[in-house]
Amino acid sequence: MRDYDPDWPVRFQQECRRLRFVVGPALKIEHMGSTSVSGLSAKPIMDILVGLPNLLRAKSTFVRPFAQLGYTYIPEYEAWLPGELFFRKRMPGPWTHHLHIMEQCNPRWRDFLLFRDYLRLHPEIAAAYGSQKKSLADEFGKNIEGFRKTKHRL
Known part of the structure; x- marks a missing residue:
């Protein structure tokens, strides 16, 4: 976890x-996740959400062009993240971006943006959330699944 970097929004615009x-x-x-909330500490991995009308068509259309970028x-994440195509930038690591591709009618699309916007509007809650995430990161280390499951209960 790192303290908030004011360059994150600039880097999002460049990647966008x-x-x-x-x-x-x-x-x-959309820029989502912790790097999208001013003042929030985060892993320095930018989460980007791309909404499209048809997920099946996206799979056949975008995998190769995104690879060129x-x-x-990561096809195995489809079981973990149904209704979403998931990409990482700079594999095998350390990766710098997560790309979440989904239809805008997917409830997760709405949930991601509502959560981001809520934290943006409530910096005191964002600070408390960031503090809890730091504690979880220390506790779980490289156990990403444990960190993720526990974080979603906050």
Whole structure:
């Protein structure tokens, strides 16, 4: 975990421009996760959410172009994250970005953005959440699944 980096929004905008070459101007791209909330400590991995109209078509259309931008598609995450295509940038690591591709009608799309926006509007809650995440990161170390499951109960 790292303290908030004010360069994270700038880096998101730069990456968003690169992604636009693949997905075009019509699709929605959002910065989500802890790096999208000012003042919140986070793992220095940028989470990017891309909304599209058809997930099956996206799988056949975007895997290769995203690979040309340095993203690796992780198909085994489909069982863990149903209704989502998941990519990591800079595999085998340390990776720098997570790309979450889903239909905007997916309830997780709404939940991701509601949570982000709530933390943005309530910095005191964001600070408490960040403090708890730091404690969990210390407790779970490299056990990502344990960290993730426990974090989602906060």
